[in-house]
Amino acid sequence: MNLPAGELNPAALLARRFANWLLGWWRIVHIGAVVGVMALSRHSYGRAQRREIARHMVLDTAPVLVWFTLLSSLICMVIARIVVATALSYGLTQYALEMLVRVLVIELIPLTAALFVAVRCTIPHGAEIAVLHQRGVLQAQRARGIDPLRHEVLPRAVAGLFSVALLALLAGVVAMVLAYLVTYGFTTWALAGYTRTVGRVFDRVVVVVFLLKTLFFALAIVLVPLGSALTDDTRSRISAEVRGLVRLFALLLLIEAVSLAANYG
Amino acid sequence: MAEPPRTVDHAIDRPPAIAHLGFKAGALLGALVLLMVASVLFLLHARGAFDATQRLVLVADDSEGVVIGMDMTFAGFPIGRVRSVELAQDGKAHINIDVPTKDARWLRESSVFTLVRGLVGGTALRAYSGILTDPPLPPDAVRPVLRGDSTEEIPKLVAAAKDLITNLTALTASQSELSQTLANLRATSERLNGQRGLLGMLFGNERDAQRVVATLERANALLARLDGLTAKADAQLFGAQGVMPEARDTIVQLKALLNQTGASLKKVDAILDDAQAIAGNAKNATDDLGSLRAEVEANLRKIEQMVNELNRKWPFARDVEIKLP
DSSP: OOSOGGGSOHHHHHHHHHHHHHHHHHHHHHHHHHHHHHHHOGGGOOHHHHHHHHHHHHHHHHHHHHHHHHHHHHHHHHHHHHHHHHHHHHTOHHHHHHHHIIIIIIIIHHHHHHHHHIIIIIHHHHHHHHHHHHHTHHHHHHHTTOOHIIIIIHHHHHHHHHHHHHHHHHHHHHHHHHHHHHHHOSOSTTHHHHHHHHHHHSOHHHHHHHHHHHHHHHHHHHHHHHHHHHHOOOSOHHHHHHHHHHHHHHHHHHHHHHHHHHHHO | OOOOOOOHHHHHHSOOOOTTHHHHHHHHHHHHHHHHHHHHHHHHHHTTTTSOEEEEEEEESOOTTOOTTOEEEETTEEEEEEEEEEEOTTSOEEEEEEEETTTGGGOBTTOEEEEEEOSSSOEEEEEEOSOTTSOBOOTTEEEEEEEEEGGGHHHHHHHHHHHHHHHHHHHHSTTSHHHHHHHHHHHHHHHHTSSSHHHHHHHSSHHHHHHHHHHHHHHHHHHHHHHHHHHHHHHHHHSTTSHHHHHHHHHHHHHHHHHHHHHHHHHHHHHHHHHHHHHHHHHHHHHHHHHHHHHHHHHHHHHHHHHHHHHHHOTTTSOOOOOOO
16 A cells, blocks of 8 residues: 555556545545434533534524525526426426426425535535644544544534535525416415425425435535545645545435436436 | 634634524524424425325226326316325226315216326326216215327327328329329320310310311301391391381271270170160069069959859849759
8 A cells, every 4th residue: 555656557556546445435434424423422412512513503504594595596586487488388387387396496406505505614614624634633632532523523514414404495495485486476376286286296205305315415515525634644635625526526416316316217 | 694704724723703602503493493394394285184085996997197196187176186006906907086075075976087198298187077966976986987098099090191191102103093194184284285275175186176166167157147137137127118117007007996896895885784774674574564463363353252242142143942852
């Protein structure tokens, strides 16, 4: 492992890179499992710890809440208008609403929320942890008997999960209201039919897939940057961030593909 | 909310203090819980979890296109939802439908259910209630569903279209009757545009067409002669010395003769009237003679009676001797 790369043949180099890649993912999964166990443990929520989690929750969620809601509303209105106008021109208005609910609420909103939280919060959190890791702060804390995972990583992870959940839920509700308004306008006569359509779209499988997808999106955007920051031995901070981004987007893509296959496969 | 500066060093060394942290975190948590509960309740309501329902079982030969959760409509309004589809022991698909109790009034004993699959869009399950005064459909009713599938018509349509295309191909083939007819039509139209035009086309050869032309010319000459003849006849008939003036004079004379005859006939009428009067008088005279005769007869009888009386009263004339035996 410590041999210079130039002294290895290509096959061995490839195997070494694959092993490193696999090891990197394993470390992230391991840290994720440890953080998950901590998050479910009652001892992780002491007074000081709760205060730290609350601080991160407010810092991560409150500033972006309004902006994200406005931005997602704008995107939803544009997409809804396009879908309704297209459905009208093809005489398929009866399917427009169902398509809107599926495209916006089930497919688009969770991904957008996850990406927004990743760019705004969890990737900067990963950078912070990487700095702490490189400066030896985490090792010093460990030496003092303070678990850095519980003290530094867990509050950021819980705040990230919370932020994704709240943003996705809020944007989903706003998107459903906007889809109704764009389709029917400011009237209440179509409320019963709309409710029925939503009920038809959200059958058991779709609800389960939607919840699991949102959960895995949140876990991915929380654990990949934090895990990469803790496990990456690269001295270059930029390189670690780029590697974390690539891992993150690959995982998001995989989750989206699996969810699509589960919903429509 | 004003965002504190978030440099890495700042975040690590001096965490920014947040005023009313507990309240803000609680508000965010509360918002999340509220949204989650509201969403769950809305979805449960949308899926009809809070509606009292009654079960309806539709029996179909083929349940293709029927999916869980699809609506059953009545007059375009959804009144029921497919809860499950199962293959029963009789080999038929049983479609279990939950109908909300408040909408069940539209379903009657005589309701008809159809399963229609269109070319575009999903399968539609529809209910039709022709007689709304019939008894309502009881819960757990089992009804057959009529299947109307537009795609089932496609093979027939394709077969018909194939036949049509075959016929069309046969019609438009180079040796087909239509093609030959068109060729003949073309030759005919060429002949029509030729020197003899329509006549040439009708008779097919120049000689016959020429004979028709000659016949027409002779007919023209005949007509000219007929014209002269008509003029002469006109002069004979209506000229100054013609037949018509003489006939008019004759008619005038005949009219005068008729007038005279009328006067004569009137005189005859008067004579006949006189004769009729004479005959009436004679009849009256005959009647008077009858009565006169009756009177004469009566008088004669009286005279006879009187003579008999005189004879009876006259002593001399009577033989009054009584002769004894």
